Amino acid sequence: MSEKSPTRSRLHPAAVTALALAGVCIAGAAGWLVWLLAQPVDPNAEASQRLVQWQEVFERYRAANGSLPDMPFGGYCLGDGFPVGTGGTTNCRDYESTTYYTEEASAPLMDALASVAELPRGATTPVRGTVGPYALYDETGVRLLTAENGTCEAPAVEVWRDGGGLFVCQILLER
Structure with a gap:
């Protein structure tokens, strides 16, 4: 240098x-x-969160229309992407059994809810032959239900379990 x-x-x-x-x-x-x-994603947190999302959509419909969507008593799949089961159709609840609801028959409810909000998509992970989320219309109101592999996470509450790991969890919407 x-x-x-x-x-x-x-x-x-x-x-x-x-x-x-x-x-x-x-x-x-x-x-x-x-x-x-x-x-790994906790499937219970996913399933419970999905129920909360559906609860928000139903409540948004109630706020806009003065009541929950008017549907006949029975069960309805919430969302899409359910597995093909009994009858060769896409089903929720006990999709491979005789106690299933079809995604296709749930279209009127999905159309009503889509009029007020973007709908949550997809089915949750099946647990011992049961998949959600799904809605059950009965005299009490609308029961939003899903299958979880273990205890239910708030705000969902346990309404049934099979003793083998399947827990059915619910959020109740009163009329």
Whole structure:
């Protein structure tokens, strides 16, 4: 180097240490984020959250129309994407048994609810042959139900269990 050319500057050892620590922190944060995203989704939280979403849609319909959608007593699938079961149709509830509701027969309810809000999509994970969410219209009101693999999560409450891990959870909408 000539006398007129600038000399190379070197980082102070403390600066090198600070940069190394910053790199370790960034790598650690990235690793933690990857680990967090790789954790399995709790199916109960998913199923319960789906019921809450449907509850909000029903309540939005009630606010806009003065009452819940008027449907005959019986069961209705909430959403779409249910598995093909008995009868070769897409079914909810006990989709491979005789106690199922068809996605197709639920279209009038879905159309009514879609008039006030975007509908939650998709079925939840089946549990021991039962899949939700689904609605049951009866004299009490509208029961929003789903299958969970374990105890129900609030605000849903347990209404039935089979002793083998299937819990049917409900949010009741009174008329």
